Amino acid sequence: MMMQSLIKVSGLSYRYPRRGLVLDKVDFHLDVGERVALTGANGAGKTTLLHLLVGLKKAKSGEIFAFGSIRKEEKSFVEVRAQAGFLFQDPDDQLFCPTVIEDVAFGPLNLGKSRAEALQIASETLASLGMAGFEERITHQLSGGEKRMITLAAVLAMEPEVLLLDEPSNALDAKARQHLIDTLKTLPQAMIIISHDADFLAQLATREVRLEEAKLVAVSNKIKEVNESESTDISAEAFKTETVHA
Amino acid sequence: MPQFLEHSGTSWKGQKVKHDLSMIDKLDPRLRVILVTAFAFVTVLSENFWVLSIAAATGLVLAFLAQLNVKRTLRRVIAMDMFMIFLIILLPFTTPGEALFTVAGLSASKAGFLHAMMILLKAHAVVLSLLALVGTLSATSLGHALAHLHVPDKLVHLLLFTVRYLDVIGQEYKRMRRAMQARAFVLRTDMHTWRSIGYLIGMLLVHSLERSERIMDAMKCRGYKGQFYLFDELALGRDDYRFMALFVPFLCALVGLNFL
Incomplete structure (x- = not known):
């Protein structure tokens, strides 16, 4: 049986005026239940790829198929953004409301929920991440780890089907980092994770793709097979040995 | 950041600065913005010494009612005075008219001196009332109040x-x-x-x-389409109506005094 991919791109290219070609006819797909690690050197175009997926940048060529239809112009991407929760590199870019509860409720309100519903969803989401009691806190006074969890809550409050995580473990201490890993493990969403943190990926990812010289290459086929059997432990092991060689 | 630029309700770091809750804080933010704007216009447009003295006194009374921190308020008022000080000093000497006193051969006119005093009174009345009514709002509630007022x-x-x-x-x-x-x-x-x-x-x-x-x-x-949603439902309460009942006739009286 062929399951339809949540996101599928083919022949995607992107060029920056000065940096030149960063994505050259890239093919990629994300299926239900997958947690794909997206790796590559600094400036390889990892973030660019995620931005293209949700239409923050416009591809020079190629096709983006997401959540059941082809997405081309700005209007059609609005729906994609509601279903693909994007976690930005710097939490300060994401937390723009003065208080935590307003920030978490921002997404649901944009999706047309009433104020009461949005507040309800926001506090439930916070509680589910163990962040109850943070509602009235001032966003820019939170610690790095707290900011990260709040941004995750803000994204999850929109009930997305896919999570796009751009270096989520950046600048987190060991405890906050492990807390994030444990939380992400419990989430049902398919994910694309950009990270340079090998252990972080080993604990989470089910397969890895790597951007090299504007091409996207699969790092290991083994993991894909193991992935079918749903055993994350083995896949994590296989993943580790593969990345050592890579 | 210089300290005198701090907002009364919130410092630049976003922390709440210490401020004892007063009866002014119970008033609706929108009402405070509207009334202080009306008061400022009445004061600035008045040309009568009595009216201006009453207005300056009102500013002081409001500051007391709002239980403003004396030190912080003084710092801000002085910061404003720094902007005006040269104008105030020079005005008597540059306005022609009946000489009041002379300094080093320069005569200061009575008209200029009165004019300077008027500016001084106006500025302090407006600044004190602003600090008392709007300065005690947190920057966020001020923003929300303005949004509700269709700014x-x-x-x-x-x-x-x-x-x-x-x-x-x-x-x-x-x-x-x-x-x-x-x-x-x-x-x-x-x-x-x-x-x-x-x-x-x-x-x-x-x-x-x-x-x-x-x-x-x-x-x-996160689905932003150019619209913000405000959470606070603002409604005028009994205190608001009472304050309005006092303040609006008072403003009318101030306007009326100009024409006596």
Whole structure:
């Protein structure tokens, strides 16, 4: 049986005026239940790829198929953004409301929920991440780890089907980092994770793709097979040995 | 940031500064904004000494009612006085008219002196009432009040975003400044210093611009379509009506006194 991919791109290219070609006819797909690690050197175009997926940048060529239809112009991407929760590199870019509860409720309100519903969803989401009691806190006074969890809550409050995580473990201490890993493990969403943190990926990812010289290459086929059997432990092991060689 | 630029309700760091709750704090933010604006217009347009003295006294009374921190308020009032001090000093000597006194051969006119006093009274009346009624609002509730009063969205957003990101930009500045110091940079009066400070400010602008683009992207990702939603439902209460019943006739009386 062929399951339809949540996101599928083919022949995607992107060029920056000065940096030149960063994505050259890239093919990629994300299926239900997958947690794909997206790796590559600094400036390889990892973030660019995620931005293209949700239409923050416009591809020079190629096709983006997401959540059941082809997405081309700005209007059609609005729906994609509601279903693909994007976690930005710097939490300060994401937390723009003065208080935590307003920030978490921002997404649901944009999706047309009433104020009461949005507040309800926001506090439930916070509680589910163990962040109850943070509602009235001032966003820019939170610690790095707290900011990260709040941004995750803000994204999850929109009930997305896919999570796009751009270096989520950046600048987190060991405890906050492990807390994030444990939380992400419990989430049902398919994910694309950009990270340079090998252990972080080993604990989470089910397969890895790597951007090299504007091409996207699969790092290991083994993991894909193991992935079918749903055993994350083995896949994590296989993943580790593969990345050592890579 | 200089201390006198701090908001009464919130410091630049966004922390609440210590402020005892007073009866003024119970009033609806919208009412406070409207009344203080009306009061400011009445005061500034009045040309009668009595009216201005009453207005200045009202400013003082409001400041007392709002239980403003004396030290902080003085600092702010003095900051305003610094802007006006030369004008006030020069005005008697530059306005022609009946001589009141002479200093080093220059005669000060009575008309000029009165004019200077009027400006002084007007400025203090307006500043004190502003600090008492609007200064005690947190910057966020001020933004929300303005939004409820149908001030253009763009201006309100500008205010709210400034409140949120001023500290982030301030920290960015400090970080770069420290990085400069770490490489033995000291302020001197030479080209190198000017150029480096120029780079610093330029970099700060570039960083802020890039950050604003990332914030916009992050907002779009959460379904932003150009509209903000306000949470607080504001409603006028009994205290608001009482205050209005006192203040509106008072304003009318002030206007009337001008024509006696």
